Amino acid sequence: MGEEGDRLLNLESVRKSLVRQEDTIIFSLIERSKYPINSRLYHQPSLLHFFINESEALQAKAGRYISPEENAFFPDSLPPPMLPPPKHKPVLHPSGASININEKIFDHYLKTLIPLVAAEGSDDGNYATTAASDLACLQALSRRIHFGKFVAEVKFRDSPQDYTPAILAKDKEGLMALLTFESVEEAIKKRVEKKAMVFGQDVEKPESGTYKVKPAVVSQLYGEWVIPLTKFVQVEYLLRRLD
Numbered sequence: 001m002g003e004e005g006d007r008l009l010n011l012e013s014v015r016k017s018l019v020r021q022e023d024t025i026i027f028s029l030i031e032r033s034k035y036p037i038n039s040r041l042y043h044q045p046s047l048l049h050f051f052i053n054e055s056e057a058l059q060a061k062a063g064r065y066i067s068p069e070e071n072a073f074f075p076d077s078l079p080p081p082m083l084p085p086p087k088h089k090p091v092l093h094p095s096g097a098s099i100n101i102n103e104k105i106f107d108h109y110l111k112t113l114i115p116l117v118a119a120e121g122s123d124d125g126n127y128a129t130t131a132a133s134d135l136a137c138l139q140a141l142s143r144r145i146h147f148g149k150f151v152a153e154v155k156f157r158d159s160p161q162d163y164t165p166a167i168l169a170k171d172k173e174g175l176m177a178l179l180t181f182e183s184v185e186e187a188i189k190k191r192v193e194k195k196a197m198v199f200g201q202d203v204e205k206p207e208s209g210t211y212k213v214k215p216a217v218v219s220q221l222y223g224e225w226v227i228p229l230t231k232f233v234q235v236e237y238l239l240r241r242l243d
């Protein structure tokens, strides 16, 4: 949401941001698909872990985690920002800051997603560029999934009378039903598949039907993982909304 704060916070603007974030996610996956799995990067002690930790320390100093849209993968012991915190009124309920499901995201990314998008072959030695591309994918996915906090905030503000009883009753299923819009989800799955076709095609031979990342994988990624986790974040946020 940034500086503009409440004025721009509505379901339409939040959904628009999610649509734009699809581009970032798909392009980052296309970048990762240049490299094979490169599993040495993930062996203990993990070079990827080190790469993310050090990158996050640098970005924390530059103020990345001042933004409520950003959640670190290794939030413990990050250095403080060099900038003063923003003066505008926070959009989210303060307890939203305690929701961080990056461990889940990291785990699923490593185990399930990399094998689906990585290039053929097992190791090309490009560990640093592969790690940089893993970080880009992870940050884009994490931002999208944690954006559920903003979606939930908007939905709550639009109809507190519907959400309040379910929050007070800690009714997770009821909250899930209230915040779900199946037609929106179906449209997202179709759109990301189409984007993967357009962004990942061979522009010289579009008829070849080869894509840098399989469009079906992207729509599966959204349907089975990104959307369910965004909804999980929404429920977790709403449960704390009246604390």
Ligand SMILES: C=C(O[C@@H]1C=C(C(=O)O)C=C[C@H]1O)C(=O)O
Pocket (backbone or CB within 6 Å): 015, 151, 179, 180, 181, 182, 184, 185, 188, 226, 227, 228, 230, 231
């Ligand atoms: C994000 C929203 O909430 C839910 C989650 C969605 C998602 O993660 O893409 C889509 C539709 C809703 O079921 C929304 O309503 O836009």
